[in-house]
Amino acid sequence: DAGVTQSPTHLIKTRGQQVTLRCSPKSGHDTVSWYQQALGQGPQFIFQYYEEEERQRGNFPDRFSGHQFPNYSSELNVNALLLGDSALYLCASRALLSGTHYEQYFGPGTRLTVT
Amino acid sequence: AQTVTQSQPEMSVQEAETVTLSCTYDTSESDYYLFWYKQPPSRQMILVIRQEAYKQQNATENRFSVNFQKAAKSFSLKISDSQLGDAAMYFCAYRGYNTDKLIFGTGTRLQVFP
Numbered sequence: 001d002a003g004v005t006q007s008p009t010h011l012i013k014t015r016g017q018q019v020t021l022r023c024s025p026k027s028g029h030d031t032v033s034w035y036q037q038a039l040g041q042g043p044q045f046i047f048q049y050y051e052e053e054e055r056q057r058g059n060f061p062d063r064f065s066g067h068q069f070p071n072y073s074s075e076l077n078v079n080a081l082l083l084g085d086s087a088l089y090l091c092a093s094r095a096l097l098s099g100t101h102y103e104q105y106f107g108p109g110t111r112l113t114v115t
Numbered sequence: 116a117q118t119v120t121q122s123q124p125e126m127s128v129q130e131a132e133t134v135t136l137s138c139t140y141d142t143s144e145s146d147y148y149l150f151w152y153k154q155p156p157s158r159q160m161i162l163v164i165r166q167e168a169y170k171q172q173n174a175t176e177n178r179f180s181v182n183f184q185k186a187a188k189s190f191s192l193k194i195s196d197s198q199l200g201d202a203a204m205y206f207c208a209y210r211g212y213n214t215d216k217l218i219f220g221t222g223t224r225l226q227v228f229p
Binding site: 040042055056103105107108 | 119152157158159160161162165206208214215216217218219220221222
């Protein structure tokens, strides 16, 4: 059973460019959340997708957008990249077990460097 | 707004000994979940242990246990019989009852010496 996968593993972009990161959730999971983890910090919630819609959003500008596909995979898009966008981007997926009892599984992350 | 604070940037322990990592949080909610995650150099965030706020009994998972003090808003992690493979960043995290959003602390780097 494959866990959460993310691609690419690493990438380097130039300030002002646009980037797309991809996430495939764990089998049977239908909800995907994205987090940004700056160096030396804990992850910060960007947004969550369920049923192909953004359901919840953290304190991130509109330059950060996303999409969820019918197969539950998801993309994170960042426009007009800034040096401060350099971080590890984590994807987490989950399946509802019962009520509000569920576990989120994280992927290995994509390391984005903006130069 | 909820916050999570980890005041120990680094901790170290001898193999086979016990170590406790501290975490405090702030919330006005009465129902919530608390977690400890481990992040090794491979970067994958791994769930270590979970505590439901409505449960008075402290959670335990093999060598890992928590001391949950709801009134004090404290949630510490105890690792017994420490192993070299326990070396990693440990993050304390909070999740409200009706949300997927995890709020993380800044982490504690645990070193394990043979």
